[in-house]
Amino acid sequence: MSTLVQISILPHQQENKDVVLQLALEKAKLKKAKLGDWRIRKRSIDARRKPVKLNLQVELWQKDEVGTEIPVYLPQQVSASKEIAIIGAGPAGLYAALRCIEAGLKPVIFERGKDVRARRHDLAKINKEQTVNPESNYCFGEGGAGTYSDGKLYTRSKKRGNVLKALQWFVHFGADPDILVDAHPHIGTNKLPKIITSMRKAIIEAGGEVYFNSKLTDLRLKNSQIEAIEINAEEWHTFNEVILATGHSARDIFYLLHKKNIKIEAKPFALGVRIEHQQKLIDQIQYHGDDENPYLPPASYSLVEQVDGMGVYSFCMCPGGIIAPCATSPEEVVTNGWSPSKRNNPYSNSGIVVSIQPEDLPNFEPGDPFVCLDFQKMVEQTCWEAAGKTQQVPAQRMIDFVEGKISADFPKTSYQPGIVSVDLNKVLPPLIAKRLQKAFVMFGKKMKGYYTNDAVLHAPESRTSSPVFIPRDPETLEHIKVKGLYPCGEGAGYAGGIISAAIDGINCVDAVVEKLASSP
Known part of the structure; x- marks a missing residue:
């Protein structure tokens, strides 16, 4: 011992x-x-x-004790094995594929977007030309949303599965071993693409298959059992086991399931803004003035308050980071944040969001699975219109926002497409804006110096999680009404980040293995 x-x-x-x-x-x-x-x-x-x-x-x-080894990825050849379809090559899909190989099953991944390297060209177009490719962007493509939006690996999901195993697999494919030690592990957007590429190569070398530009467009059921899937509205492929790992922004999948009478539900989510401070200020606040210490990393923060019956909290805080445009359709704007591995940019950003229940919304109707999704879409389109119908975003200095004043000018922002001065109180729905106003004042009392007009709000931060829930059986992990369909990861409502999504991918394959083992 x-x-x-x-x-x-x-x-x-x-x-x-x-x-x-x-x-x-x-x-x-x-x-x-x-x-x-x-x-x-x-x-x-x-x-x-x-x-x-x-x-x-x-x-x-x-001296007489033996240290226990950390579990590592165990590949084997699966080219002639039972095939499992995996829809989506984000962390849930990739880890599901790796677990398939470990279990002797053959993963066949269908990813609507491009490979991780080709995605860069489309991200550059969003930033420089303000052109959104609906199939290849910060959310869609190999590696999923996490690849180009920070790569934080922290999770509270200790009860959902083997966190250590998930982290160790990242190390196996090239991540710094420090992620096994740090309380809030982080890989960085600059390093994740190479790791994701190594995972894909391992899947293919073991006999798995990976297809890009391959979008799920239909499902065929027989007696409430998955029978086949349609790709790109032209090719049908026969599969009896399908892991649906499409992410929180694949709205077309939600509409497809609803059209096929496959049950989905409205799900609580959060929406607000992304705020940017100078990283030096956050360091001074958090390190009590010891912000020049070379042995300390750029400081982060975590804030939460209850405001008028709703939680308001910081989300996806990015020290030394950049605010990125994460729209998935041309007529919307969405913000998110990311940091390189060194977190050495001069800015600090974080989502500050309001937790929303479906019944909180003015358009709520019992049984409507799209009430939260419709609200999310409405806010994103309103912000797009307010900023001039480009990928610029509406923005306001923090104290100006609280006091209802238009900001006359701005400090430099990391958001590359640019920002437009508006009164966010007139752009964001009142249930969001009024609570954010109160929360910022409260946060300023918790963190002396945080409440400053040098901080800029960028709107909206709206893709915190899926606004739709795909229910599954807690034992088999199959959809409650469709055998062979495994709703998985963030898009289905069972994860909230890279590691929890990866773990859920592993868990879904474990459920497939158990099912196949008990089949006659």
Whole structure:
């Protein structure tokens, strides 16, 4: 049995392994002569007071003990195996495919967008030419939304599956091993494409298949069982097991399921704005003025308040990051944030969003599965119109927004297509705008200096999660009415980020394996 101990060190001490080990040995009351091996298991920042410290969880083994190995990806050849269709090559789809191979099943991935490298050209067109390709953008394409929108790997979904295994697979395909240690692991948009490419190559080398520019357009059922899928409105492929991992922005899939009388439901989601501060300011606030410490990373924050019966909270906070245009159709604007691996841009951004229940909405009707989706679309189109019907976004300085004043000018923004000065109180629905106004004042009391007119709101932050839920059986993970259809990941309402989506992909394949094993 190993021994786990918790120690605190000053940031600069992490460079000195002897100091770390000595503190861990003292805490464990273990002599160095009896030590066999040791490693840092977890690392987090404690910035509650000055001086800022690092909290480390250290694992120690005595000489007669054996350290346990972390599970890794175990490939095998599956070219002639049972075929499983996977719709979508985001984290849920890719991890489902890798788990298929481990289990001896053959994954066949159909991705509506382009491969991870080809996507770059379409992202450049959004930023420079303000042209949106509905099939290839920040949300659609190999790797899914997470590939080009930050690559944060933090999840609270410890009960949903093996988080360590999911992280280790990322390391196996090229991620920095530090993600196994950091409390809030992050890969970075600059590094994820290479990792995603390595995953795809491994899937193909094992006998799996991956098809790009291949959009699911229809399903054929027989006796409430999946029989075949149609791709690009022209090709039918026979599959009895289909993992639906299409992401939170594949609205056409929701409409298709509804048209086929496959049950879907309205789902709570969140909507608001993306706020941008100078990263130096956030560092000063969070590190109590110790913002020049070279051993501390760019600071992040997490904020939440209850405002008039609804939660208002920070979402997808990106230290040293960039605000990106994430529309999936030409007549809408959407913002999101991302950071490179070093998080070394001068800006800090975060979504600040209001949690919405379907019954909160003015257009609510019981049983309408599209009430939240329609509201989301309405806000995105209104913002598009307010900013001039381009990929520029409506914007306002924070205090100006709270006080209802049009901003006369702006500091430089990281949002490349550009921003347009508007009164967001007249653009955003009142149930959103009024709560954001109150929340920003409250946040300023929690973080002294956060409430400043140097901060700029970019609207909207609207793709926090899927506004539609695809119900599935909790035991078989199949749709409650359709055998062989496995709603999976963020798009179905079962995940909220890269790791939780990856885990759900693994879980769905485990359910397929169990079903096939029990079949006659």
